[in-house]
Amino acid sequence: MTLAEQIREIAAGYPQSRSAVLPALRLAQEQHGWLSPDALREVADALDLTPAYCQSVASFYDMFHMKPVGRHLVEVCTNISCALVGAQQVLEAFESELGVKTGETTADGEVTLRALECAGGCGWGTVVAIDHRYREPVRAEDVPTIVSELHDA
Amino acid sequence: MPELALVLEGADDRDLTKLGEYRGVGGYRALDKARGMEPEAVVEELLTSNLRGRGGAFFPMGRKASFIPKPEDVPKPRYVVVNADESEPGTFKDREIMFRVPHRLIEGCLITAHSIRSQNVFIYIRGEYLAEFEVVRAALDEARDEGLFAGVTVVLHRGAGAYICGEESALLESLEGKRGQPRSRPPYPAVSGLYAAPTLINNVETVSTVPKVIELGGAEYAKIGAPPNSTGTRLFSLSGNVARGGNYELELGTSLNDLIFEIGGGIPEGRKLKAVIPGGSSVPVLTADEVDTPLEHDAMTERGSMLGSGAVIVIDDRCCMVQLGLRVAQFYMHESCGKCTPCREGTRWMVQLLHKIEDGRAEHEELDLLLSVCDRILGKCLCPLGDAAAMPIASYVSKFRDEFRVHIDGGGCPFGGEASLEGVMAPVDQHTHHPVAEVPA
Numbered sequence: 259m260t261l262a263e264q265i266r267e268i269a270a271g272y273p274q275s276r277s278a279v280l281p282a283l284r285l286a287q288e289q290h291g292w293l294s295p296d297a298l299r300e301v302a303d304a305l306d307l308t309p310a311y312c313q314s315v316a317s318f319y320d321m322f323h324m325k326p327v328g329r330h331l332v333e334v335c336t337n338i339s340c341a342l343v344g345a346q347q348v349l350e351a352f353e354s355e356l357g358v359k360t361g362e363t364t365a366d367g368e369v370t371l372r373a374l375e376c377a378g379g380c381g382w383g384t385v386v387a388i389d390h391r392y393r394e395p396v397r398a399e400d401v402p403t404i405v406s407e408l409h410d411a
Numbered sequence: 412m413p414e415l416a417l418v419l420e421g422a423d424d425r426d427l428t429k430l431g432e433y434r435g436v437g438g439y440r441a442l443d444k445a446r447g448m449e450p451e452a453v454v455e456e457l458l459t460s461n462l463r464g465r466g467g468a469f470f471p472m473g474r475k476a477s478f479i480p481k482p483e484d485v486p487k488p489r490y491v492v493v494n495a496d497e498s499e500p501g502t503f504k505d506r507e508i509m510f511r512v513p514h515r516l517i518e519g520c521l522i523t524a525h526s527i528r529s530q531n532v533f534i535y536i537r538g539e540y541l542a543e544f545e546v547v548r549a550a551l552d553e554a555r556d557e558g559l560f561a562g563v564t565v566v567l568h569r570g571a572g573a574y575i576c577g578e579e580s581a582l583l584e585s586l587e588g589k590r591g592q593p594r595s596r597p598p599y600p601a602v603s604g605l606y607a608a609p610t611l612i613n614n615v616e617t618v619s620t621v622p623k624v625i626e627l628g629g630a631e632y633a634k635i636g637a638p639p640n641s642t643g644t645r646l647f648s649l650s651g652n653v654a655r656g657g658n659y660e661l662e663l664g665t666s667l668n669d670l671i672f673e674i675g676g677g678i679p680e681g682r683k684l685k686a687v688i689p690g691g692s693s694v695p696v697l698t699a700d701e702v703d704t705p706l707e708h709d710a711m712t713e714r715g716s717m718l719g720s721g722a723v724i725v726i727d728d729r730c731c732m733v734q735l736g737l738r739v740a741q742f743y744m745h746e747s748c749g750k751c752t753p754c755r756e757g758t759r760w761m762v763q764l765l766h767k768i769e770d771g772r773a774e775h776e777e778l779d780l781l782l783s784v785c786d787r788i789l790g791k792c793l794c795p796l797g798d799a800a801a802m803p804i805a806s807y808v809s810k811f812r813d814e815f816r817v818h819i820d821g822g823g824c825p826f827g828g829e830a831s832l833e834g835v836m837a838p839v840d841q842h843t844h845h846p847v848a849e850v851p852a
């Protein structure tokens with residue numbers, strides 16, 4: 259199935275097709291790596307919307323990438339429960355292992371590091387999401403192993 | 412008072428993600444029972460049980476259901492929307508329900524749909540919850556294949572990262588394929604919700620409690636917990652500086668002290684308790700002296716706080732309350748949808764003022780200015796997010812005023828870089844595109 263066909267199939271499951279914007283943007287992002295102008299146009303065409311509309315929706319949500327990102331996404335929760343038990347030390351360990359600052363992507367385009375608001379795992383902090391799979395709890399000393407696994411993946 | 416598994420019943424011994432196992436503990440019998448009753452009678456049981464919303468506002472579910480107009484009065488579809496957007500800092504209970512007892516949620520959805528004669532259920536699940544999405548999707552497939560839906564459609568819809576989409580009207584906007592910005596009310600969702608049709612929207616835990624209410628009957632359910640206002644159990648998410656963090660399903664009325672020190676194993680590393688946030692980051696803080704408060708609505712209200720989302724965040728004596736305020740304010744600044752001025756600008760002012768206080772650059776008047784900013788947000792916003800930002804910050808100042816003063820008098824943080832939240836990076840600082848207006852002196 260082409261992307262447009264997949265999107266139309268999802269849209270058919272809703273009383274109004276515009277409700278499929280979020281799932282459609284997610285699919286497009288999975289296929290393009292980020293929401294490039296081409297990706298936005300494909301979503302818009304499939305749902306009879308304008309690319310500008312799709313961009314305005316996408317830019318509201320943190321999980322949509324309006325710029326290219328690395329092949330892997332490492333997200334560290336730094337909200338209060340995790341921060342109380344050492345999230346900043348975990349984040350800094352990732353910065354030094356990966357050689358980037360938070361918000362940046364490694365030079366080889368492999369890994370983007372981000373800080374995240376509460377991931378919903380607060381009792382098992384610090385929560386780290388690797389490509390949206392949660393690791394909990396993560397301590398600073400676990401970080402080198404996680405990063406080497408990422409490089410092997 | 413003990414732990415009591417109603418929502419999580421059976422999940423410790425069996426893999427209730429499987430339909431067969433769930434049936435083995437009596438699963439889907441409440442659905443049969445409910446379908447044998449008139450919808451109005453189901454609503455009546457909900458009213459009698461006084462089951463109140465577990466998403467934060469604690470509104471009686473039965474009353475909300477009774478606001479839904481009858482098909483003969485409003486000839487439109489009626490929608491059930493389940494709020495599975497769980498993003499209130501400190502909260503991780505809905506995730507556990509979806510991951511461990513997805514069929515109880517589905518059974519609750521189908522009973523709820525029957526109670527308002529609805530054919531369409533939407534579950535709006537937070538986008539980050541990938542593993543939970545997969546578990547619920549598989550359970551839905553199983554239940555559908557067994558013919559349990561009886562003509563009802565259930566759509567599992569994933570969010571995409573926005574705290575505000577947990578607010579019910581923003582959630583509906585998002586579900587309609589728009590930016591997740593709250594609607595002005597009235598009309599309320601019961602009258603004009605999803606696609607402008609009558610909509611009943613409830614939290615995952617609330618809906619997952621419905622089968623138990625039907626099984627026991629409303630009157631029996633209403634005897635559990637701390638009646639009349641706080642009936643039943645809640646899942647409390649325990650986190651922060653506590654030995655055994657996790658979710659605990661407790662009868663309402665259990666003391667906060669027991670949760671932290673007995674069930675949760677107390678404060679690790681021989682530290683002292685300093686403060687507790689009893690209901691997620693949006694609620695006012697309690698001091699260590701107030702830890703004897705029972706976990707129920709009336710007692711919390713008396714103490715000026717709330718049970719909110721049931722997230723109990725334990726804070727030990729290494730925490731600087733100014734840093735806590737700053738991190739909380741940064742969260743709300745990041746999540747403000749920007750639709751109304753007091754919230755959009757006020758959260759930004761709070762962050763700047765708290766930065767100044769923490770760095771020792773503030774004058775005493777700026778502490779008053781901070782309180783006045785909180786005051787000018789409170790009750791003046793389109794949705795409760797504004798209040799959710801202002802109330803906790805104002806409570807940190809009022810309950811720990813001396814600590815704020817010491818920062819101003821001493822020209823900086825008295826913890827000297829050793830506080831637990833020292834230098835923590837907030838996501839809002841990753842974005843450079845926010846035009847940050849300077850607070851006038």
Ligand SMILES: Cc1cc2nc3c(=O)[nH]c(=O)nc-3n(C[C@H](O)[C@H](O)[C@H](O)COP(=O)(O)O)c2cc1C
Pocket residue numbers: 463464465466467468469470494495496497498499574575576577578579580612613614615617618794795796799
């Ligand atoms: C900013 C904000 C965020 C919210 N987030 C959630 C949430 O993640 N989950 C939830 O169930 N309710 C959340 N709520 C409460 C909902 O607006 C609504 O009251 C609730 O879903 C109703 O369900 P209940 O009555 O079963 O609690 C939030 C409210 C606000 C103001």
Ligand code: SF4
Pocket residue numbers: 575592593746747748749750751752754755792793794795796797798
């Ligand atoms: S209070 Fe904040 S989040 Fe709510 S509508 Fe206003 S700007 Fe948006």
Ligand code: FES
Pocket residue numbers: 335336337338339340341375376377378379380381383385500501502
């Ligand atoms: S505070 Fe980190 S997962 Fe909630």
